[in-house]
Amino acid sequence: MESDAEGESGKPVKQRKNGLYPGVSDELAESMKSGWADTELRDLAPIAQAAETAARRAALSERFPGERLVVPAGNLKTRSNDTEYPFRASVEYAYLTGNQTEDGVLVLEPRVSGGHTATIYLLPRSDRENGEFWLSGQGELWVGRRHSLGEAERLYGVPASDVRRLPDALREATGPVRVVRGYDAGIEAALTDKVTAERDEELRVFLSEQRLVKDDFEIGELQKAVDSTVRGFEDVVRVLDKAEATSERYIEGTFFLRARVEGNDVGYGSICASGAHACTLHWVRNDGPVRSGDLLLLDAGVETHTYYTADVTRTLPVNGRFSAIQRKIYDAVYDAQEAGIAAVRPGAKYRDFHDASQRVLAERLVEWGLVEGPVERVLELGLQRRWTLHGTGHMLGMDVHDCAAARTESYVDGVLEPGMCLTVEPGLYFQADDLTVPEEYRGIGVRIEDDVLVTGEGNRNLSAALPREGAAVEAWMAGLLRG
Numbered sequence: 001m002e003s004d005a006e007g008e009s010g011k012p013v014k015q016r017k018n019g020l021y022p023g024v025s026d027e028l029a030e031s032m033k034s035g036w037a038d039t040e041l042r043d044l045a046p047i048a049q050a051a052e053t054a055a056r057r058a059a060l061s062e063r064f065p066g067e068r069l070v071v072p073a074g075n076l077k078t079r080s081n082d083t084e085y086p087f088r089a090s091v092e093y094a095y096l097t098g099n100q101t102e103d104g105v106l107v108l109e110p111r112v113s114g115g116h117t118a119t120i121y122l123l124p125r126s127d128r129e130n131g132e133f134w135l136s137g138q139g140e141l142w143v144g145r146r147h148s149l150g151e152a153e154r155l156y157g158v159p160a161s162d163v164r165r166l167p168d169a170l171r172e173a174t175g176p177v178r179v180v181r182g183y184d185a186g187i188e189a190a191l192t193d194k195v196t197a198e199r200d201e202e203l204r205v206f207l208s209e210q211r212l213v214k215d216d217f218e219i220g221e222l223q224k225a226v227d228s229t230v231r232g233f234e235d236v237v238r239v240l241d242k243a244e245a246t247s248e249r250y251i252e253g254t255f256f257l258r259a260r261v262e263g264n265d266v267g268y269g270s271i272c273a274s275g276a277h278a279c280t281l282h283w284v285r286n287d288g289p290v291r292s293g294d295l296l297l298l299d300a301g302v303e304t305h306t307y308y309t310a311d312v313t314r315t316l317p318v319n320g321r322f323s324a325i326q327r328k329i330y331d332a333v334y335d336a337q338e339a340g341i342a343a344v345r346p347g348a349k350y351r352d353f354h355d356a357s358q359r360v361l362a363e364r365l366v367e368w369g370l371v372e373g374p375v376e377r378v379l380e381l382g383l384q385r386r387w388t389l390h391g392t393g394h395m396l397g398m399d400v401h402d403c404a405a406a407r408t409e410s411y412v413d414g415v416l417e418p419g420m421c422l423t424v425e426p427g428l429y430f431q432a433d434d435l436t437v438p439e440e441y442r443g444i445g446v447r448i449e450d451d452v453l454v455t456g457e458g459n460r461n462l463s464a465a466l467p468r469e470g471a472a473v474e475a476w477m478a479g480l481l482r483g
């Protein structure tokens with residue numbers, strides 16, 4: 001199906017100005033204008049996070065007094081020809097509004113009396129009078145009903161206005177302005193003479209750091225994401241026989257079904273890495289075989305409808321039982337993860353959990369004779385990194401690698417606070433062609449990853465429902481494989 005109405009010749013009809021459409025009779029055009037019911041939703045309740053989005057906008061307003069702030073959702077991106085990628089609004093826009101509509105823009109307009117007035121700019125309902133509704137590829141008949149501006153006001157708790165008038169309004173506006181870059185070229189073009197890269201970056205950094213500490217709504221959403229993810233992992237274990245008969249794709253598809261049914265999507269490309277693929281950190285091709293006797297490293301997360309994602313990894317024996325060497329490596333990673341999780345508490349340095357995990361892994365590598373000690377020398381020179389490869393975690397939220405624009409002093413060199421949510425995910429990876437380790441290690445990769453919330457007292461493992469300890473993993477798998 002093409003995205004424009006078909007004329008009598010069978011060719012698609014492109015929308016024209018002035019109501020003239022080749023292949024559309026005047027009678028048909030006239031008929032399509034009327035006879036449609038009033039479907040305005042007049043008693044819509046505000047979205048569940050309306051109070052939180054208002055508080056977030058208030059904090060933003062306070063940080064940039066007297067300045068106009070422009071936060072676009074972004075536009076559809078062409079996949080090929082007339083098909084588009086699924087749309088995902090910018091996290092900045094979704095965080096501040098709760099809305100996720102393409103082409104939307106939040107503007108905070110400074111008030112003379114202080115503070116800002118927020119307006120959300122959106123495409124209104126399709127016009128039936130000029131034929132846009134059924135003749136444009138973005139007409140509601142093709143892409144589905146949009147909320148009217150009145151409905152949007154009721155849902156999001158801010159005045160809504162027609163986004164098509166926004167570029168001209170921004171061009172004409174005076175006074176200091178900042179825009180979140182990288183999402184909407186049209187909006188940026190309208191502001192090109194008024195903004196600087198440096199000032200816009202300050203806005204981006206503030207919005208990233210604002211998300212470091214999650215509010216109660218966000219914590220609830222992260223738990224939902226994790227709970228769905230746990231069910232997705234259970235789904236995968238139940239179909240391991242089918243994955244063996246096909247490929248890693250069966251695992252990807254199985255997890256994706258759970259993500260789409262219970263959530264919005266997966267929060268990132270699922271890593272379904274069987275055998276030596278586990279040693280490729282971002283293995284998302286997922287086209288390899290799944291074999292009994294191998295380990296399956298599954299790193300996957302459901303993203304909720306509000307965009308919060310889990311990020312969980314389990315390394316599972318495909319046949320339900322670890323071999324001795326697999327278990328030895330697994331237990332080292334488990335112990336490293338335990339040490340890492342124990343280091344997550346308010347007031348601790350962000351780097352502490354990484355250091356705690358790395359120390360355990362370095363100790364084991366020395367103990368196994370894979371690297372020459374003492375452990376302090378190994379850690380000082382970073383020699384363990386040949387096999388540990390990556391950092392031990394990261395902030396988690398609306399992005400899997402959340403708050404990426406935060407300054408080093410507020411994140412990596414910062415201190416943990418209640419409400420921060422991070423992954424703890426040590427790993428050991430012995431590449432199939434690593435001649436520095438005995439052959440039995442080669443091709444084994446293990447990562448265990450959990451999502452951990454910093455609480456007032458210490459931490460809460462949001463993904464604790466998914467077994468981690470080696471024997472517990474085997475028992476859990478046995479129950480699911482039997483069922």
Ligand code: GLY
Nearest residue numbers: 268299311400425
């Ligand atoms: N799934 C990507 C990561 O664990 O960071």
Ligand code: MN
Nearest residue numbers: 311423425449
């Ligand atoms: Mn992660």
Ligand code: MN
Nearest residue numbers: 299311312449
């Ligand atoms: Mn992960």
